[in-house]
Structure formats: structure tokens, C-alpha cells
Amino acid sequence: MNGGKKRLLVGAIAVVLVAAAVAVVLIIRSTSEKPVAHGPQPLAGHDVCGYNLVVNFKTDDQMQTAAPAMAADPQIRRVFTETKHEAWQRYQKIFAHQPDLIAVGSERALSPSLTILPAEGVNLYALRDRLTSQITQADKVNAYGPGELAELMTKLPPSTGKPEPCPASGER
Known part of the structure; x- marks a missing residue:
């Protein structure tokens, strides 16, 4: 050669x-990355840290009715559910060291919700706008993109410390 x-x-x-x-x-x-379960999953046990939408409802039934359709949407990667009771449990855990906040809170005051992680490449704000008109029983649809997450970080108490970087999956 x-x-x-x-x-x-x-x-x-x-x-x-x-x-x-x-x-x-x-x-x-x-x-x-964590394996992705198909269909809606309870929010409990998941730390959603990436860009997401939170869809609030008046009743648990409205939330449970909307969840399967959201999970089947090709523009949505993950759907997490949270009932009023689960929201109250999470609230109590978050504010466990602030009894004054627990004393003024109540399960009745919290909303059941879906936390939605968009599929890769999907515009978060366009998805929010579409879901706002599509889910007529939704009370409110909030988008948490870069600006909103940065603003939320400024509201964390100093004792919280700096959070770990968020992986590409959008959850820790």
C-alpha cells in the first residue's frame, strides 16, 4: 500500500x-434523563424547573377532564396534575417554617392545576395563547419562560440559596 x-x-x-x-x-x-411516562402524572415528587405553563382551574373535575387531552397534544411533552388537596399539601410543605403563612392559607383558596412542559422547539407563549382559547374551562394559563422565572428567583427568601442548574428535561 x-x-x-x-x-x-x-x-x-x-x-x-x-x-x-x-x-x-x-x-x-x-x-x-428521567424516563418520560406517558399520560398525566401527579406533580408531587417532581421539581419542574424549566420553561412551563400552569393552567389553573376552579375544580378538580375540570382539571382532570382537561389533563388527557393535554397529554395527547404533540406540542406538549409532559403534563403534571395537582388537585386542590395536593396544592394545599405542597403549600404546607413549602411554608412549614412559616406558621403565620400556613395559618392564613387554606385548601379552599388554592386552585387545581396542570403544569405543562412544552415539547422541544415549541414556542411557550404561542402555546399559552392557544391553550388559553382552547381550554375554555381554564381559570388562567400562566407562562413561565426566562423572564418570569428570573423574576420568581428574585422573590425567593435568602435562606433558599441558589438552585441547581435546570437540566434540559425541565425537571430535577
């Missing part, structure tokens, strides 16, 4: 090795 053919063969082998290494990295990255 002459020198030119050897260099060509070595170059071809290098390209194949680089492509294989990239494929391995992509496979590892895609399998390192």
Missing part, C-alpha cells in the same frame, strides 16, 4: 471513530 492510500485509510478510520464517539455521547445523554 502506498503512502497516499495509507493516509486515506487512516483518515477514514479517524472519521468513523469520531462518528462512533459522537453517537455514544448522544446515546448516553439521551438515556441519562
Whole structure:
């Protein structure tokens, strides 16, 4: 084999090795995220940190009725449900060290909700606008994108500390 053919063969082998290494990295990255369950899941036990929508309802039944349609929407990656009772439990946990806030709160004052993570590449605000008109029984649809999340971070008490970076999945 002459020198030119050897260099060509070595170059071809290098390209194949680089492509294989990239494929391995992509496979590892895609399998390192949490598995995604299909259908609506309870919000409890999930820490949603990425861009999301929160759809508030007046009743648990309205929320439960809307959840399956949202989970089937191709522009939606994950749907988490939270009943009034679950919202009250979360409220009590968040404010466990602030009894004055627990004393003034009540389950009756909280809304059942869906927390929605959009599919990759979906415009959060366009999705919010579409769902606002589509889910007629929704009380309110809030978008939490970069600006809204940054504003929320300024309202955290100093004792909370700096949160961990949010993974691409949108949940920790």
C-alpha cells in the first residue's frame, strides 16, 4: 500500500471513530434523563424547573377532564396534575417554617392545576395563547419562560440559596 492510500485509510478510520464517539455521547445523554411516562402524572415528587405553563382551574373535575387531552397534544411533552388537596399539601410543605403563612392559607383558596412542559422547539407563549382559547374551562394559563422565572428567583427568601442548574428535561 502506498503512502497516499495509507493516509486515506487512516483518515477514514479517524472519521468513523469520531462518528462512533459522537453517537455514544448522544446515546448516553439521551438515556441519562428521567424516563418520560406517558399520560398525566401527579406533580408531587417532581421539581419542574424549566420553561412551563400552569393552567389553573376552579375544580378538580375540570382539571382532570382537561389533563388527557393535554397529554395527547404533540406540542406538549409532559403534563403534571395537582388537585386542590395536593396544592394545599405542597403549600404546607413549602411554608412549614412559616406558621403565620400556613395559618392564613387554606385548601379552599388554592386552585387545581396542570403544569405543562412544552415539547422541544415549541414556542411557550404561542402555546399559552392557544391553550388559553382552547381550554375554555381554564381559570388562567400562566407562562413561565426566562423572564418570569428570573423574576420568581428574585422573590425567593435568602435562606433558599441558589438552585441547581435546570437540566434540559425541565425537571430535577
